[in-house]
Amino acid sequence: MKLACKSVTVPGREINTLVWAGDDLIDPTKSRRFKLDGTSIDERSYLSFPFDRGLFLQDLEVSWTIVYENRGTKALLFKNSKIHRELNRTFYFAKTYDYPVAFAKTVDGRVVVIYCPDSYDTLQFEDAETGEVLGVKTTSGMEFHSRLAVSADCGHLVSAGWFWHPLGGAWLCSLDRFVGLPSENSKEVEFGFGAEIDSVAFLGNDRLVVSTSSEVVNSEVPANGLGPMQLGVWSLADGKWASIVSIEETTGMMMPWRDWVISFYGHPKAIDLATGAVVHRWDHIYSGRQVGAIELGEPAPPPLALDAERGRFAVAGSEGIFVISLDISA
Numbered sequence: 001m002k003l004a005c006k007s008v009t010v011p012g013r014e015i016n017t018l019v020w021a022g023d024d025l026i027d028p029t030k031s032r033r034f035k036l037d038g039t040s041i042d043e044r045s046y047l048s049f050p051f052d053r054g055l056f057l058q059d060l061e062v063s064w065t066i067v068y069e070n071r072g073t074k075a076l077l078f079k080n081s082k083i084h085r086e087l088n089r090t091f092y093f094a095k096t097y098d099y100p101v102a103f104a105k106t107v108d109g110r111v112v113v114i115y116c117p118d119s120y121d122t123l124q125f126e127d128a129e130t131g132e133v134l135g136v137k138t139t140s141g142m143e144f145h146s147r148l149a150v151s152a153d154c155g156h157l158v159s160a161g162w163f164w165h166p167l168g169g170a171w172l173c174s175l176d177r178f179v180g181l182p183s184e185n186s187k188e189v190e191f192g193f194g195a196e197i198d199s200v201a202f203l204g205n206d207r208l209v210v211s212t213s214s215e216v217v218n219s220e221v222p223a224n225g226l227g228p229m230q231l232g233v234w235s236l237a238d239g240k241w242a243s244i245v246s247i248e249e250t251t252g253m254m255m256p257w258r259d260w261v262i263s264f265y266g267h268p269k270a271i272d273l274a275t276g277a278v279v280h281r282w283d284h285i286y287s288g289r290q291v292g293a294i295e296l297g298e299p300a301p302p303p304l305a306l307d308a309e310r311g312r313f314a315v316a317g318s319e320g321i322f323v324i325s326l327d328i329s330a
Helices: none
Strands: 002-010 019-021 024-027 032-034 040-042 053-059 062-068 074-079 082-088 101-105 111-115 122-127 133-138 148-150 156-159 170-174 188-191 195-203 207-216 230-235 240-246 254-257 260-263 269-272 278-281 304-307 312-317 320-329
Touching: 002 278, 019 053, 019 304, 053 101, 062 101, 062 111, 101 148, 111 148, 148 195, 156 195, 195 254, 207 254, 207 260
Parallel strands: none
Antiparallel strands: 002 320, 019 024, 024 032, 032 040, 053 062, 062 074, 074 082, 101 111, 111 122, 122 133, 148 156, 156 170, 170 188, 195 207, 207 230, 230 240, 254 260, 260 269, 269 278, 304 312, 312 320
16 A cells, blocks of 8 residues: 545744644634635634643534643633633743643543643543533652543543653553543553663554654663664554664654554655654745754644544644645555
């Protein structure tokens, strides 16, 4: 199989945040909705705060959105496009690394917000509707939680954060899908301490893709670690690497899809998971130069919206919103 793609440029300028909402793209900070046919709905509702990233979750007839200042403490939780309540993360080094926040959904339909309001090493699990604290977890496997992500089936949580002084790492744990938080016998895995972790992302519900930078931490790589400039696929079921390949270019943020992973360092590019080779580039799209949880790059990444389940991504640019839909060909 070969990777194929379709592209469209949707009119849209001065976008603050960008998330997928079904087949539409929305900028929650300005109540703007963009359709892929080029039409848009603009309610001209502005938030007087520099929120620059967002999350979206559709729960039956209820939509939940979080907008947050990636290098700050403030966030807002929306229910059906209306402000529901304010969220705040711990201030400590908040301007230095990415905001840790994610949604999870239990099998009975409860929506859970995961973030770090009290301490950088402690995850808090809150009922989105009521704000009730369902549980907390202080971790030894991750010091500064960042870039939280939950698998599509809400069975696993990953944190791609860092340790003092600084050292990029990643930590994975299983979630109880009935309550939306780790159980007492939750399985945990620490990655890193070989080379610094650059990025992590779920590939379906049963695999995790992990990339490293060129920074070496230890010459002796632990079983759960990777060497410099490597791309690994971790099997959640087997608890070991399914594959490890060398890469020649920094990945930055990643979106795995089928046999490839889309890397967003500099410009989007598709990397073959089996070989580590770049098989396609979108050099006309600038997607930032962020590496790890701390190194944001200059200028900072533009608003991006990733949809791994449907194999598509969107990047805001000066010419509009670039939308790429992935496909395969014989």
